[in-house]
Amino acid sequence: MRTSRKNVRKRKAQKNSIVGLPVLRPNVAGIDIGSREHYVAGPIPVDGSQNVRRFDTTTPGLLKMVEWLRSQGVESVAMESTSVYWIPAYELLESRGFEVLLVNARQTRNVSGRKTDVLDCQWIQRLHSCGLFNGSFRPDETICRVRAIRRQWSNLVAERTKAMQWLQKALDQMNVQVHHAVSDISGKTGMAIVRAIVSGERDHRKLAGLRDKRCKKSVDEIADHLMGNWRSEHLFNLEQALALYDHLQAMIKLYETRLLEEIEEFQPPERKNAVVPSHPNPTKEKVIKLRSNQVAREALWRVLGVDLMRIDGVNIETALTVFAEVGMDLSLFPSEKHFVSWLRLSPKHDITGGKQIRSKKIRSLGATRISSTLRMAALSLANSRTSLGAYYRRISRRKDASVAIFATARKLAILIFRMLRYGQDYVDIGQQAYEQHFQERRLAGMKRALKSMGFQVVPIETAV
Numbered sequence: 001m002r003t004s005r006k007n008v009r010k011r012k013a014q015k016n017s018i019v020g021l022p023v024l025r026p027n028v029a030g031i032d033i034g035s036r037e038h039y040v041a042g043p044i045p046v047d048g049s050q051n052v053r054r055f056d057t058t059t060p061g062l063l064k065m066v067e068w069l070r071s072q073g074v075e076s077v078a079m080e081s082t083s084v085y086w087i088p089a090y091e092l093l094e095s096r097g098f099e100v101l102l103v104n105a106r107q108t109r110n111v112s113g114r115k116t117d118v119l120d121c122q123w124i125q126r127l128h129s130c131g132l133f134n135g136s137f138r139p140d141e142t143i144c145r146v147r148a149i150r151r152q153w154s155n156l157v158a159e160r161t162k163a164m165q166w167l168q169k170a171l172d173q174m175n176v177q178v179h180h181a182v183s184d185i186s187g188k189t190g191m192a193i194v195r196a197i198v199s200g201e202r203d204h205r206k207l208a209g210l211r212d213k214r215c216k217k218s219v220d221e222i223a224d225h226l227m228g229n230w231r232s233e234h235l236f237n238l239e240q241a242l243a244l245y246d247h248l249q250a251m252i253k254l255y256e257t258r259l260l261e262e263i264e265e266f267q268p269p270e271r272k273n274a275v276v277p278s279h280p281n282p283t284k285e286k287v288i289k290l291r292s293n294q295v296a297r298e299a300l301w302r303v304l305g306v307d308l309m310r311i312d313g314v315n316i317e318t319a320l321t322v323f324a325e326v327g328m329d330l331s332l333f334p335s336e337k338h339f340v341s342w343l344r345l346s347p348k349h350d351i352t353g354g355k356q357i358r359s360k361k362i363r364s365l366g367a368t369r370i371s372s373t374l375r376m377a378a379l380s381l382a383n384s385r386t387s388l389g390a391y392y393r394r395i396s397r398r399k400d401a402s403v404a405i406f407a408t409a410r411k412l413a414i415l416i417f418r419m420l421r422y423g424q425d426y427v428d429i430g431q432q433a434y435e436q437h438f439q440e441r442r443l444a445g446m447k448r449a450l451k452s453m454g455f456q457v458v459p460i461e462t463a464v
Contacts, residue, residue: 024131029074030124031089032117033082038089039117040065041125042072052118057085062092069098078103078128081136094141101128101135137342143327146262150324153255154369156248163245167194170238176228181208181217188212193226198239202230259320260299266328267302276301280310280428288316296320304328306419310426311412312386313377321373322416336417343371345410371409378408387429388412394438 023044032039035057042051051072055065069077076099079086086102093100103124127133139147164186171178171185176197182190192210201207208223215222276298279285288294288309293316300319301307308319333339340346344367381389382396391411396404418424429437447457 023129025076025129027073028076028078028125028128029069029072030121030126030128031077031079032121032124033080033086033089034117035083035085037061037117038065039121040069041118041121042069042074043129044125050118050122052121057088059088062089065089066092066096066098069093075099076101076128078124078133078135080104080124091141101133102138103133104136137326137332139325139327140329142266143324146259147324149255149259149262150320151369153252153259154321156252156255160245160248160252163241163248167238167241167245170234170241171228173234174228174230174238177225181222181225182211182215189215194238194242197235198242256296260296263296263299263303263323267299271302271305274302276307279307281312284309284312291316304420306423306425308416308419311415311419312384312388312428313381313408313412314416315377318373318377322370322420325367325370326420328420330417330421333417333421336414336421339417340410340413343367343374343413345371345374345406345413370413374409374412375405377412378405381408387433390435390438 026043028043030041032041038055038057038061040053040055042053045051053065053068055061055068077093078101079089081102081104090100090102138144168179168185171194178190178193179185181193184190185194189210189212193207196207196210204223204226205219207226208219211217211219211222279288288297296316297307297309297319300316300323304323308314308322309316330339333342337346378392381392382401383389384392388408388411392404392408395407415426419426450457
């Protein structure tokens with residue numbers, strides 16, 4: 001008796017299906033994300049046959065995928081975070097009421113057998129049905145709007161830095177040493193000189209006369225650095241770099257305005273017109289106002305209920321980055337240790353056979369952005385006469401500057417978590433109090449060690 005082709009395909013499907021794991025959630029689906037097509041595995045039928053469909057990544061294709069998942073009785077969907085191709089599918093499924101888990105590729109890459117898109121989506125579905133997935137952290141949809149704007153703002157700032165580098169390169173090629181004449185080429189005096197050169201001014205003494213009265217160097221000292229060869233090709237490059245810089249600067253201003261508008265939508269009615277309390281450090285508050293960051297600081301305080309800039313080393317850029325990446329609800333992190341671990345700011349010691357092994361660095365975009373800005377904040381505390389500055393210098397003396405930056409960034413992350421989660425205001429105890437507290441702890445440790453060896457510590461009384 002000949003076997004029909006249908007039965008052959010059925011037995012082959014049953015042979016290739018993934019079995020052997022207990023199913024805890026049968027009504028789930030797995031999606032293998034692609035740039036042109038998505039492969040979706042629905043709940044496994046009773047006969048064990050394949051339940052896989054292919055859908056285009058176009059909007060009509062995604063809508064058909066949603067309807068098919070509903071017809072299958074799917075309650076939860078898991079997908080890999082493949083590039084940015086997952087975002088349209090994730091947002092559409094979330095808006096249609098599905099529970100969506102964004103999983104790391106590390107958890108799904110061990111599928112057995114030959115790798116195909118069909119097997120990948122089946123493997124994701126099976127692991128999800130067995131409850132073996134932990135969804136990656138993703139903030140609320142309203143926070144995602146702020147995050148998208150903030151990330152593009154960061155990209156524009158990076159491009160503005162490149163434009164400034166091209167501008168300085170053109171000046172160096174003409175031997176116009178503006179960066180030697182002034183401390184900051186993007187400052188008031190530096191940009192006035194650059195704009196005058198682009199406008200046609202070539203007299204080095206007239207260019208030096210544009211110096212701000214607060215400059216330490218005299219007109220003669222500045223003029224010596226501003227004599228150039230004025231070659232036409234370099235002047236053209238300088239003009240275009242300045243035009244690009246101005247264009248990016250205008251775009252950044254637009255993004256800053258839009259970002260403030262988005263933040264203001266989160267403000268509760270009772271704090272709409274409230275004024276942020278004065279900063280405990282008058283010098284830092286003066287710097288905040290000079291850099292025109294007071295408006296953003298007040299807007300964040302009204303939303304969060306705490307002023308993150310009370311923490312030494314944390315400026316408005318750091319506070320905005322934290323808010324845009326994680327929002328104001330950190331209840332998804334069970335403790336501050338989980339938050340620090342997500343930021344990749346906890347020491348990673350993988351041990352096998354009693355020996356520590358090196359492990360590959362795991363990249364997480366949101367965590368990387370926050371940890372990077374916290375490392376910069378930690379570096380700024382190197383000479384700070386505060387308790388955090390004393391902590392940084394103590395670690396740096398004992399180990400290394402890189403270790404001190406890592407440890408201080410971790411401490412900043414803990415302080416931020418406590419402020420956002422529990423509403424605790426940060427209070428700086430001061431450098432002297434920190435040093436005294438550290439010496440007391442050190443002395444107590446020494447006493448315990450000596451006591452365990454049978455010694456008794458007796459303080460020496462000094463004559464007054």
